[in-house]
Amino acid sequence: MALALQTFSTVKDANAALQAAGTRYLGGGTLVVRAANEGDVSVSSLVRATEPALSTIAVAGDRARLGASITMAAIARHPELAWLAPAARAVGGPAIRNMASVGGNLFAPAPYGDFAVALLALDATVITEDGEAPIETFLAGRDTSRSIVTSVTFALPRPQSFRFLKVSRVKPKGVSVLSIAALLQRTEDGTITSARIAFGCMADRPMRARATEKALLGCRLTPEEIAPALAAANQGIAPITDPVASAWYRAEVLPVHLGRLLLA
Amino acid sequence: MAKVPVRFTLNGSEKAEFIESGATLLHALRDKIGDTSPKGGCHQGTCGACSVIIDGELRLSCLTLAETCDGADIRTISGLAAGGVLHPLQRAFLDAFATQCGFCTPGMIMAAKVLLDRTPNPSRDEVVEALSGNICRCTGYEPIIQAVLTAARANSQNAA
Ligand SMILES: Cc1cc2nc3c(=O)[nH]c(=O)nc-3n(C[C@H](O)[C@H](O)[C@H](O)COP(=O)(O)OP(=O)(O)OC[C@H]3O[C@@H](n4cnc5c(N)ncnc54)[C@H](O)[C@@H]3O)c2cc1C
Numbered sequence: 001m002a003l004a005l006q007t008f009s010t011v012k013d014a015n016a017a018l019q020a021a022g023t024r025y026l027g028g029g030t031l032v033v034r035a036a037n038e039g040d041v042s043v044s045s046l047v048r049a050t051e052p053a054l055s056t057i058a059v060a061g062d063r064a065r066l067g068a069s070i071t072m073a074a075i076a077r078h079p080e081l082a083w084l085a086p087a088a089r090a091v092g093g094p095a096i097r098n099m100a101s102v103g104g105n106l107f108a109p110a111p112y113g114d115f116a117v118a119l120l121a122l123d124a125t126v127i128t129e130d131g132e133a134p135i136e137t138f139l140a141g142r143d144t145s146r147s148i149v150t151s152v153t154f155a156l157p158r159p160q161s162f163r164f165l166k167v168s169r170v171k172p173k174g175v176s177v178l179s180i181a182a183l184l185q186r187t188e189d190g191t192i193t194s195a196r197i198a199f200g201c202m203a204d205r206p207m208r209a210r211a212t213e214k215a216l217l218g219c220r221l222t223p224e225e226i227a228p229a230l231a232a233a234n235q236g237i238a239p240i241t242d243p244v245a246s247a248w249y250r251a252e253v254l255p256v257h258l259g260r261l262l263l264a
Numbered sequence: 265m266a267k268v269p270v271r272f273t274l275n276g277s278e279k280a281e282f283i284e285s286g287a288t289l290l291h292a293l294r295d296k297i298g299d300t301s302p303k304g305g306c307h308q309g310t311c312g313a314c315s316v317i318i319d320g321e322l323r324l325s326c327l328t329l330a331e332t333c334d335g336a337d338i339r340t341i342s343g344l345a346a347g348g349v350l351h352p353l354q355r356a357f358l359d360a361f362a363t364q365c366g367f368c369t370p371g372m373i374m375a376a377k378v379l380l381d382r383t384p385n386p387s388r389d390e391v392v393e394a395l396s397g398n399i400c401r402c403t404g405y406e407p408i409i410q411a412v413l414t415a416a417r418a419n420s421q422n423a424a
């Protein structure tokens with residue numbers, strides 16, 4: 001393996017080094033080192049930054065900030081992020097979770113990117129050396145991004161308003177058939193006033209379920225009232241096919257699992 | 265390829281090595297230092313055979329670059345038996361026939377060790393979850409799960 005790693009104490013210096021051809025950022029390495037082990041010769045050099053801010057979680061007031069190097073294991077055990085732990089625990093087995101970073105998950109192609117699905121439903125802001133971007137914009141342009149992600153921030157959801165589901169065939173830790181995250185605001189009588197739903201594996205990267213979101217407005221979470229939203233779930237999707245499931249299978253079971261998540 | 269100096273503690277002994285930049289910890293341990301207890305199965309993060317404990321956390325040595333371990337405390341199964349006496353997990357794996365070909369065993373036991381260090385009396389589900397990143401092609405898993413539960417019971421009896 002002809003790799004070279006350069007370590008910098010500041011993101012600024014690491015970002016400058018990242019501009020060289022064949023250079024990639026090293027997060028936890030679960031995808032990028034695996035690619036190198038598999039013989040991906042497009043990567044000849046890795047850079048990383050050890051700036052402490054990359055490894056801090058801050059939950060203050062009504063917002064949370066996760067440094068890009070924060071691992072899934074760290075999120076899963078953080079007392080103030082217990083509501084988000086199911087999404088962090090959905091990423092691989094224990095050793096993977098000790099390595100997999102928030103920053104890396106934003107770049108993980110389907111069937112990976114389960115945590116990014118949660119961040120998309122939360123309307124997170126992605127902060128890079130170049131500035132800030134809404135997560136949707138960031139995900140759309142991630143293939144050409146050459147800027148180190150330093151953190152993600154999001155507003156803390158109201159209690160019980162966030163839901164997450166990962167469906168896999170191998171228990172307990174198979175890769176996703178699909179994942180779904182939902183952020184629902186409801187009135188006292190349970191009527192939905194706002195909905196942000198994100199799907200994983202329904203495209204090459206996490207995507208919003210806009211037709212479903214629209215159809216949920218004004219509904220209460222009963223089988224009858226959410227039926228149109230479930231029927232709309234397949235609009236705009238282009239599921240992936242991989243050894244775990246075909247695109248056809250993923251599309252077939254999506255409304256079933258969405259229904260289970262909403263009615264849970 | 266440039267070589268970089270890396271120092272870490274391996275099973276309590278200080279190591280200082282010049283390691284090729286970009287080399288994995290698995291490569292450094294097996295081919296450079298001569299600790300062949302972590303096994304290289306898939307080199308993709310899928311099988312868990314290369315699992316080691318770094319600073320108290322279970323990690324995959326095939327996906328960890330050795331130079332990122334500078335200053336770290338690394339534990340492999342070759343450091344588990346103390347004074348020639350097998351660790352309770354090793355003893356339980358032998359007694360419960362949880363080892364057949366043995367290829368997965370070092371990774372399994374390191375994963376189980378992290379669990380028992382934090383959760384001395386785990387439930388069956390907690391054992392299954394802790395071993396979920398480790399693949400075994402021989403045992404059918406049940407003897408492994410039973411071995412970990414047996415080791416946990418033995419530990420709690422010793423502590424009592
Ligand atoms: C066996 C196995 C099982 C897995 N299971 C799951 C799963 O169930 N769900 C899931 O979502 N994922 C899974 N993954 C994929 C992966 O572990 C996670 O997506 C992880 O979060 C990726 O993070 P990383 O830090 O390891 O990324 P790395 O491998 O370090 O990086 C991945 C990509 O992101 C870029 N990158 C990383 N951090 C930054 C940054 N801060 N700024 C800019 N670019 C960056 C890298 O340059 C690289 O291109 C699995 C992987 C393996 C090997």
Ligand code: FES
Nearest residue numbers: 305306307312326
């Ligand atoms: S060799 Fe590291 S996980 Fe298989």
Ligand code: FES
Nearest residue numbers: 364368400401402
């Ligand atoms: S004992 Fe053979 S792989 Fe587990």
